[in-house]
Amino acid sequence: MKSLLISLAIVAFVGSPLSAEEKPNLIWIMADDLGYGDLGCYGQKEIATPQLDRMAREGLRFTHFYAGATVCAPSRSVLMTGQHHGHTRVRGNAGQSNAQAQALRPDDTTVAKVLQQAGYRTALIGKWGLGDVGAAASGLPRKQGFDEFFGYLNQVHAHNHFPDFLWRNEEKFPLSNKITAVGENGGGYATDARQFADDLFTDAALKFVADNKSRPFFLYWNMVIPHANNERTRALKNGAHVPDFGPYADKEWPDPDKGQAAMISRLDGYVGRMLAALRDLGLAEKTLVIFTSDNGPHNESNHSLARFNPSGPFTGIKRSLTDGGIRVPFIAWWPRRIAAGNESDHVAYFGDWMATAAELAGGKTPAGCDSISFVPTLEGKPAAQKTHEFLYWEFHEGGFKQAALYQGRWKGIRSGKPDAPIVLYDQQTDVAEKTNVAAQYPEIAAKIGAYLAQARAPSEDWVPIWQTPKKVNK
Numbered sequence: 001m002k003s004l005l006i007s008l009a010i011v012a013f014v015g016s017p018l019s020a021e022e023k024p025n026l027i028w029i030m031a032d033d034l035g036y037g038d039l040g041c042y043g044q045k046e047i048a049t050p051q052l053d054r055m056a057r058e059g060l061r062f063t064h065f066y067a068g069a070t071v072c073a074p075s076r077s078v079l080m081t082g083q084h085h086g087h088t089r090v091r092g093n094a095g096q097s098n099a100q101a102q103a104l105r106p107d108d109t110t111v112a113k114v115l116q117q118a119g120y121r122t123a124l125i126g127k128w129g130l131g132d133v134g135a136a137a138s139g140l141p142r143k144q145g146f147d148e149f150f151g152y153l154n155q156v157h158a159h160n161h162f163p164d165f166l167w168r169n170e171e172k173f174p175l176s177n178k179i180t181a182v183g184e185n186g187g188g189y190a191t192d193a194r195q196f197a198d199d200l201f202t203d204a205a206l207k208f209v210a211d212n213k214s215r216p217f218f219l220y221w222n223m224v225i226p227h228a229n230n231e232r233t234r235a236l237k238n239g240a241h242v243p244d245f246g247p248y249a250d251k252e253w254p255d256p257d258k259g260q261a262a263m264i265s266r267l268d269g270y271v272g273r274m275l276a277a278l279r280d281l282g283l284a285e286k287t288l289v290i291f292t293s294d295n296g297p298h299n300e301s302n303h304s305l306a307r308f309n310p311s312g313p314f315t316g317i318k319r320s321l322t323d324g325g326i327r328v329p330f331i332a333w334w335p336r337r338i339a340a341g342n343e344s345d346h347v348a349y350f351g352d353w354m355a356t357a358a359e360l361a362g363g364k365t366p367a368g369c370d371s372i373s374f375v376p377t378l379e380g381k382p383a384a385q386k387t388h389e390f391l392y393w394e395f396h397e398g399g400f401k402q403a404a405l406y407q408g409r410w411k412g413i414r415s416g417k418p419d420a421p422i423v424l425y426d427q428q429t430d431v432a433e434k435t436n437v438a439a440q441y442p443e444i445a446a447k448i449g450a451y452l453a454q455a456r457a458p459s460e461d462w463v464p465i466w467q468t469p470k471k472v473n474k
Contacts, residue, residue, distance in 0.1 A: 023118070023119070023120075023216040023360070023361050023362060024216070024286055024287060024288050024334070024337075024360055024361075025209075025212075025216055025217050025218070025219075025283060025286055025287040025288070026115070026120070026217075026218045026219070026287070026288055026290075026357055026360065026361070027209075027218075027219045027221065027274070027287060027288070027289045027290065028079075028218075028219070028220050028221065028290045028292075028353065029221045029223070029271060029274070029289065029290065029291045029292075030126075030220075030221070030222050030223065030291075030292055030293060030294055031223050031225065031226065031267055031291075031292070031293045031294070032072070032127060032158075032222070032223060032224050032225065032226070032227040032293070032294055033226060033227045033228070033293065033294070033295065033296070033297055033298040033300075033318055034226055034264065034267075034293035034297065034310075034328075034329065035293070035296055035297030035308075035310030035311050035312065035317070035324070035328075035329075036296070036310075036311060036312045036314060036323075036324070036327050036328055036329055037297075037308075037309050037310050037311055037312025037313070037314075038226075038264055038293075038297060038308065038310045038329070039052050039053065039056075039264075039268075039329050040052070040053045041053045041056040041057075041061060041329075041331075042061075042312055042329050043309075043312050043313075044308070044309075044310075045309075046261065046307060046308055047261045047264045047265060047308065048247060048265050048268070049264065049265065049268040050268065050272075051268045051269060051271050051272030051275070052268050052271055052291060052331065054272075055271060055275060055289075055291060055331050055333050056331050057340065057341055058333060058335065058340045058341070059289075059331055059332050059333035059334065059338050059340065060331070060332045060333075060338050060339070060342050060343065060344055060377075060378065061330075061331055061342070061343040061344070062330035062331070062332070062343070062344050062345075062346065062348070063343055063344065063345050064327070064344075064345050064346065064347045064348075064408065065292070065327070065328060065329075065330035065346075065347075065348050065349065066326050066327055066328065066347075066348070066349035066350070066391060066393075066405075067292075067293065067294055067295045067296070067326050067327075067328045067349070067350055068084075068085060068088070068349060068350035068351060068393075069085050069091075069295060069326070069393060069394075069395070070295050070296065070318060070319055070320060070321060070325040070326050070393065070395055071092070071093050071295055071318060071319060071395070071397075072093060072127075072129055072155050072294055072295065073090050073092065073093045073094070073102050073129045073130060073155065074088065074090050074091045074092055074093075075294045075295050075350060076090075076128075076129050076130055076222075076294060077089055077090035077091070077104070077130055078349070078350045078351050079111070079350040079351070079353055080104065080108075080110040080111055080112070080130065080144070081104075081108055081109065081110060081111075081351075081354070081369070082111065082351050082352075082353070082354025082355065082365065082366070082369035082370065082371035083351060083368065083369055083370050083371075084349075084351050084370040084391070084392045084393075084455075085392055085393045085394050085456075086392050086394060086455045086456025086457060087368070087370060087456070087457050088351075089103075089104050089105060089108050090102050090103070090104065090130055091394065091396065091459060091461070091462040092395075092396040092397070092462060093155065093397075094461070095156070095185070096132075096154070096156075096184070096185050098461070099132060099134065099135040099136040100135050100136055100138070100461070101461035101462065102129070102130065102136060102139075103130060103131045103132070103135075103136035103137075103138050103139030104130050104131055104138065104139040104144050105138050105139070106138055106143070108144070109366040110144045110145045111145070111218075111353060111354045111357050111358075112124070112141075112144060112145025112146050112218065112220065113144065113145035114145070114354070114357065114358050114361070114363050114364075114365075114366065115145070115218045115357060115358075115361055115363065116145045116146075116147065116218075117363065118216075118358075118361040118362060118363040119215075119216060119361075120215075120216045120217055120218045120361060121147055121212045121215055121216070121217045121218070122145055122146045122147050122148070122217070122218045122219075122220070123146060123147060123148040123149070123150075123205075123208045123217070123218070123219050123220065124141045124146045124148070124149045124150075124151065124220045124222070125148075125149075125150050125151055125201050125204050125205050125208065125219065125220070125221050125222070126150075126151045126152070126198075126201045126221055126222030126223055126224060127151055127152045127155065127158045127222040127223075127224050128141055128149070128151060128152065128153050128154075128222070129152075129153075129154065129155045129158075130144070131143070131144065131153065132153040132154045133153065133170070136154075140153070140170065141169075142169060142170070146220070148169070148208065149167065149168070149169050150166065150167070150168050150169075150173070150200075150201070150204050151166055151167060151197075151201060151222065152166065152167065152186075152197070152224065153167055154185060154186060156183070156185040156186055156187040157185065157186025157187065158197075158224045158227070159187050159227070159228070159229045159230050159231055159232075159239075160179065160186070160187065160188050160189055160190065160197075160229055160231070160232075160241075161190075161196055161197050161198065161224060161225065161229060161241050161242070162175075162177040162179070162189075162190035162193040162194070162195065162196060162197070162241065163175060163177060163179065163186070163188075163190075163197060164177050164178065164179045166197065166200070175194075175195045175200075176194045176195055177190045177192060177193055177194050177195055178190065178191050178192035179191065180235075182231040182235070183231075187230075187231045188231055189229055189231055189232035189235060189236070189241065190241070193241065193243070196242070196243050197224060198223050198224060198225050198266070198267070198270065199243070201221065201223065201224075202270045202273060202274075205219060205221045205274065206273065206274065206277050209274070209277060209278070209281065209283070210277070210281060213281050213282075213283055216361070218357070221274075222294075223267055223270070225242075225263040225264070225266065225267050226240070226260055226263035226264050226267070226298075226301075227298065227300075228240065228298055228300035228301035229241050229301075230300055233300055233301060233302050237256075237302050238255050238256045238259065238301065238302055239256070239300055239301035239302060240255070240256045240257075240258075240259025240260045240262075240263060240301040240302075240303060241259065242259045242262045242263050242266065243266075244262065245258040245259065245261075245262045246261075246262045246265055246266065247262075247265065248261045248262055248265075253304075253307070254302075254303070254304070256301045256302040256303040256304075257303045257304050257307055257308075259301065259303070260301055260303040260308065261308070271291060274289070275289065275333065284335045285334075285335050285336045285337065287334065288332065288333075288334045288337070288338075288360065288378075289332070289333045289334065290330070290331070290332055290333075290353075291329070291330070291331045291333075292328050292329060292330045292331070293328045293329060294328075295318050295325060295326060295328070296310075296311060296314075296316065296317050296318045296320065296324050296325040296326060296327070296328070297310035297311060297317050297318060297324075298317065298318045299317055299318075305317070311323075311324035312324075313431050313432060314327055314431060314432060314433070315432045315433050315434065316433075319395065319397065321393055321395060321401055321402075321403035321413050322411075322413075322425075322433045323411070323427070323431070323433060326393060326403075332378055334378070337378075338378055338379075338380075339380050342380070344377050344382070346374060346377045346382065346385055346387075347387060347388065347391070347405070347408035348372070348374050348377075348388075349388075349391050351369070351370050351371050352371050352372050352373065352374050353371075354366070354369050354371040355369065355371035355372055355373035356371075356373045356374050356375055356378075358373075359373045359375050360375065370388075370392075372386050372387070372388060373386075387408065388408075389406065389407065390404050390405065390406055390448075390451055390455070391404065391405040392404050392451075392452075392455045392456070394456065394464075396462060396464075396465070398467070399415065399416070399465065399466060399467025399468075399469075400415070400464035400465055400466050400467070401413065401414065401415040402414045402415075402452045402455070402456075404448050404451055404452055404455065405427075406444065406447065406448050406451070408427075409426065409427055409428050410424060410425070410426060410427070410441075410444050410448065411424070411425040411427055411433060412424050412425075412444075412445060412448030412449065412452065413425075414449065414452050415466075415469070416466060416467070416468045416469055417466045417468060418453070418464070418466060421438060421445070421449075422438055422445040422446075422448050422449045422452075423436050423438060424436060424437050424438040424441060424444060424445045424448065425437065426441070
């Protein structure tokens with residue numbers, strides 16, 4: 001009889017929308033610069049990730065999910081606004097030289113605002129990157145739909161895993177670490193490292209869940225590992241600063257490699273603690289947990305990419321518009337709601353979280369979004385799943401570039417000038433994007449080229465500056 005009731009409960013979920021009383025808790029957990037190939041369940045051989053591998057076995061593993069951008073701030077902006085990279089507010093990493101360009105504004109509607117209005121308690125723990133004190137104050141988390149915030153406001157500060165302070169709401173929260181400051185944006189590295197930021201974030205995330213177990217909540221938990229401490233790399237040649245090397249201490253590897261692996265195994269343990277807590281609190285069956293990364297893997301800690309192959313079968317890393325820079329691990333976990341042990345090749349991206357979260361919360365997707373709910377995929381109903389004709393990305397560093405994925409198969413990239421020929425890849429036969437097939441499929445290249453010409457809305461903060469690649473004399 002018990003198994004029959006469980007089966008009926010699953011059928012009821014699949015067959016009818018959730019009522020207001022059944023609003024699920026929503027937890028979005030995001031690593032920073034974690035590659036598609038960095039987890040065991042996505043092919044990693046050297047780094048142990050048993051908790052995330054178990055999460056994938058118990059949930060749904062996506063194989064064709066994309067970040068909002070190939071670098072930090074715009075990827076998070078796409079996630080928060082449900083608008084693709086050519087429509088969202090923040091389209092690049094501007095830094096303190098143009099802080100307002102990297103801040104959300106009062107008229108931006110974030111997924112946190114939508115969920116807050118739907119009766120959710122909302123919290124941001126970890127790295128933000130879309131607002132700061134001073135000129136970028138319009139984007140401060142509590143002005144963008146979060147009831148609580150604990151973490152880093154800007155990404156330079158977040159480079160340091162052992163900072164001397166964090167932010168709690170709009171107040172500085174002092175830590176016992178002693179640092180050597182580098183620059184004026186909060187960057188630096190610890191000379192006396194005592195409190196590891198991500199340990200504190202994990203404790204705060206667990207506390208938020210426990211404190212809000214009796215009402216719907218949205219937790220946006222942004223780890224800063226395995227991102228490098230760029231300032232420490234420049235000063236000490238090792239940006240993988242971690243409390244200990246864990247199971248890699250005895251490996252005959254350079255310290256940056258040990259640190260990189262230890263960071264990933266450490267974040268794996270954090271996720272395991274959260275899933276265990278949800279079970280202990282009786283919240284597992286009421287909570288959708290997402291795990292992903294903000295973009296592709298980095299090479300900034302002085303560690304070996306060859307050892308870990310963090311991009312998996314794809315070409316490129318962070319800052320690339322090939323899939324190594326933008327395709328990310330994506331695991332959805334929701335016991336008795338999502339069937340265990342499955343994978344999905346549904347093509348989706350960060351912007352789809354807006355429509356998904358709004359549907360689950362009984363809210364409404366705001367106008368002007370580029371967002372398609374992937375609830376049907378979570379429910380195991382692929383025939384009901386709508387899809388995007390195009391997905392879009394751009395990149396502003398080192399000359400403007402654009403990319404689009406057409407029909408989930410054809411990747412087109414344009415760089416150099418606005419009428420430059422499209423470089424075209426057929427992902428169906430070439431997942432590594434090694435062979436330009438534009439000459440074989442001129443009609444596909446032309447269609448993508450026409451789309452790229454009109455895909456983005458003008459932005460005073462993010463004006464394309466095209467640069468023709470310099471010829472290399474051989």
